[in-house]
Amino acid sequence: MPRHDNDRWDIVSSVGLTALMVAGGRAIESKRPDALIRDPFADALVSSTGGDLPVPTRLPHPGRDDDAEFEGIWSFTATHMGVRTRFFDDFFRQAWEDGVSQAVVLASGLDARAWRLDWPDGFAVYEIDQPKVLEYKEQVLAREGAHPRCAWHAVPIDLREDWPAALQQAGFDPSRPTAWLAEGLLPYLPDHAEERLFAAVHSLSAPGSRVAVEHIRSISALMDSNLERYQEITKQFGIEIDELVYDNDGRPDPDARLAELGWQAECSLGSELAERYGRPLDGALGDMPRQQRYVTARLPR
Numbered sequence: 001m002p003r004h005d006n007d008r009w010d011i012v013s014s015v016g017l018t019a020l021m022v023a024g025g026r027a028i029e030s031k032r033p034d035a036l037i038r039d040p041f042a043d044a045l046v047s048s049t050g051g052d053l054p055v056p057t058r059l060p061h062p063g064r065d066d067d068a069e070f071e072g073i074w075s076f077t078a079t080h081m082g083v084r085t086r087f088f089d090d091f092f093r094q095a096w097e098d099g100v101s102q103a104v105v106l107a108s109g110l111d112a113r114a115w116r117l118d119w120p121d122g123f124a125v126y127e128i129d130q131p132k133v134l135e136y137k138e139q140v141l142a143r144e145g146a147h148p149r150c151a152w153h154a155v156p157i158d159l160r161e162d163w164p165a166a167l168q169q170a171g172f173d174p175s176r177p178t179a180w181l182a183e184g185l186l187p188y189l190p191d192h193a194e195e196r197l198f199a200a201v202h203s204l205s206a207p208g209s210r211v212a213v214e215h216i217r218s219i220s221a222l223m224d225s226n227l228e229r230y231q232e233i234t235k236q237f238g239i240e241i242d243e244l245v246y247d248n249d250g251r252p253d254p255d256a257r258l259a260e261l262g263w264q265a266e267c268s269l270g271s272e273l274a275e276r277y278g279r280p281l282d283g284a285l286g287d288m289p290r291q292q293r294y295v296t297a298r299l300p301r
């Protein structure tokens, strides 16, 4: 079903399913001998929905072991998630080494960084996502006996609503430098919400703050180049990925938006990061790594 401004979801519907899929990629990547990340919670987070969604947590996936297309797509997805997760893990490590003491994960989904990274004492992590998505994650991790390794604050709200107010009500302190993350988020926001998001990040950022953003310049070009394969992935869940994302052609690049606001911005392509980590990204969704932009920016002190 196409998107509308008041749509909401849980972990097994609409945009929520995309959080489940990327967690599946992290689960697979975590088991590889040359894994770029280890996410010990991804399996439980994927497997606790109570349904029989075919999101794999290992390859080969039982029942699909002779399906080369399935295997190729999920193998690619796992490497892609390894590269992406590692890059943003390193972003947070660098931030805390530089003295930043709070982070905001915009659209955290099933991201388990608050539970798995070695945050320094007193570090606060705020996670914003749909109420039912955060509730699911918190319940699964509690049942697993996992505890956050930081001061974790759930901020259950839609990012098209007044999330800056909710964030501050949850204890966020705009006078302290912040590390912000928008990973796997922008394609799911309409133009006006993306514009407001960057304006809010800027207005809530003390000098010394930094931000990391995953960006695809043209969702429609990406869809055109990989459409059949995307659909192969998502039709297994009964969703059409092209109905979940917004056409973003013509939106300013995040690095341009941030530079205009006085931030010092940089960008790497997914293909470049994959090479740097020794895990070249080619195969099933071939063109995607060159369209994937990883933007980081700092607000000078």
Ligand SMILES: C[S@@+](CC[C@H](N)C(=O)[O-])C[C@H]1O[C@@H](n2cnc3c(N)ncnc32)[C@H](O)[C@@H]1O
Pocket: 015, 016, 018, 019, 022, 023, 106, 107, 108, 109, 110, 111, 128, 129, 130, 133, 157, 158, 159, 160, 183, 184, 185, 188, 189
């Ligand atoms: C592809 S998942 C990425 C999750 C997480 N960042 C990760 O990389 O594992 C997209 C996430 O964006 C969240 N999301 C998208 N639009 C949102 C909105 N308007 N309000 C709150 N969350 C949103 C979804 O609920 C979902 O968890």
